[in-house]
Amino acid sequence: MIGKGKSISHTRASMAYGWNQEKNAEVVYRQHLVGDNPKEISREFQLIQEQNVNCKKNTLSFVLSPAIEDGKKLHKAELQKICAAFMEKMKLGERQAIAFVHRDKQHLHIHLYVNRIDFNGTAYNDSFIGKRCQQAAEKVAHQYQLTTVKHLQIEKEFNLKDIRAEIKRRHDITMKNFKPKSFDQYIKAMEANKVKVIPCINKANKLQGFRFEFDGYNLKGSEIHRSMSGGNIGKAMASQVGVKPFLKENEQLKMAGKAVQLSNRMIVSITKHVLKQIISRGIEY
CATH class of the missing domain: 3.30.930.30 (BirA Bifunctional Protein; domain 2)
Incomplete structure (x- = not known):
């Protein structure tokens, strides 16, 4: 109570x-x-x-x-x-x-x-x-x-743990089976998996990240798993298709009824990540 x-x-x-x-x-x-x-x-x-x-x-x-x-x-x-x-x-x-x-x-x-x-x-x-x-x-x-309140908090924490795991599972299925090349495709694929993806857009109309709605819960991507921050989702897609094709696909996005671009910080972070992978593979080769 x-x-x-x-x-x-x-x-x-x-x-x-x-x-x-x-x-x-x-x-x-x-x-x-x-x-x-x-x-x-x-x-x-x-x-x-x-x-x-x-x-x-x-x-x-x-x-x-x-x-x-x-x-x-x-x-x-x-x-x-x-x-x-x-x-x-x-x-x-x-x-x-x-x-x-x-x-x-x-x-x-x-x-x-x-x-x-x-x-x-x-x-x-x-x-x-x-x-x-x-x-x-x-x-x-x-x-x-x-x-009591403590019981409710404990129950909520247990439920939250299961919710996080389920959203992460559906995210992994989306990335593996749908292989999205853009954030637009990712959002549609997640909706097909019954998870609503809500873009976080700053005042400059730049995409900052995402929140996820599922079964009455609304969670920030990084709260679910570090791989589900906006930047890390972008890195995973860019690693599959390459930096140039990824940036071309995401050059102009339409989210929440308006044109949105990737933030400069996100672009730099994604580019650095993919370049490091290329360099690492080259050294191994």
């Missing part, structure tokens, strides 16, 4: 968003409140907040997001317990609070609003509230055996 928190001043507007019926909002938790709509509840907040005129950001806004699979299993009673446990972990005590759950998207999330001013007129200390909120959310997740 992920937790985010901050202090806000626009209580009524935020609460109105939380209560938006179009998002299938459902009140899952309330404390020391009787109102039935955002206007009434924000007015109840205000009556207490008037005891402390120095505090401007006088409402605490939290978003608690269980993992997708966890969210599918959580019902109102369990969500209420999660909110109560979070309030306890944050040491919020006896304050006005209300929480709504949104189920409008696949990812269930809770909006929790708490009056920063207590019944004695004292403002809650919001120092490092974002970090403390995340720590409290992790403790609650452990308490109710929910997925």
Whole structure:
């Protein structure tokens, strides 16, 4: 479960968003409140907040997001317990609070609003509230055996490793079977292999490299494998067809709806690489 928190001043507007019926909002938790709509509840907040005129950001806004699979299993009673446990972990005590759950998207999330001013007129200390909120959310997740941020990060890393390997495999197949002579041909061949190649173009309309989209992931070429940087892809093609034919094929490229050229740095790097190969072969011969 992920937790985010901050202090806000626009209580009524935020609460109105939380209560938006179009998002299938459902009140899952309330404390020391009787109102039935955002206007009434924000007015109840205000009556207490008037005891402390120095505090401007006088409402605490939290978003608690269980993992997708966890969210599918959580019902109102369990969500209420999660909110109560979070309030306890944050040491919020006896304050006005209300929480709504949104189920409008696949990812269930809770909006929790708490009056920063207590019944004695004292403002809650919001120092490092974002970090403390995340720590409290992790403790609650452990308490109710929910997925924590660390688990999500580990899972993402495992998935990312597989995604990188799969994109690299499809790149290798493209280079071996299609034998592209230009970046245009390479992009089309990769698309045939279900990988979208996105050119990275600078302000001077020069090609700098590529990003790769596959299965919901968007990764820079060099993040996948060093052989998949723009320059190294160019070196591999130039090594197969020769520098002159390669540069001729890539003299004028059409990418992202406009004419693009190779960057000077890329041209020099590719040329040097192929020349070194030629010299090395000559010496061996």
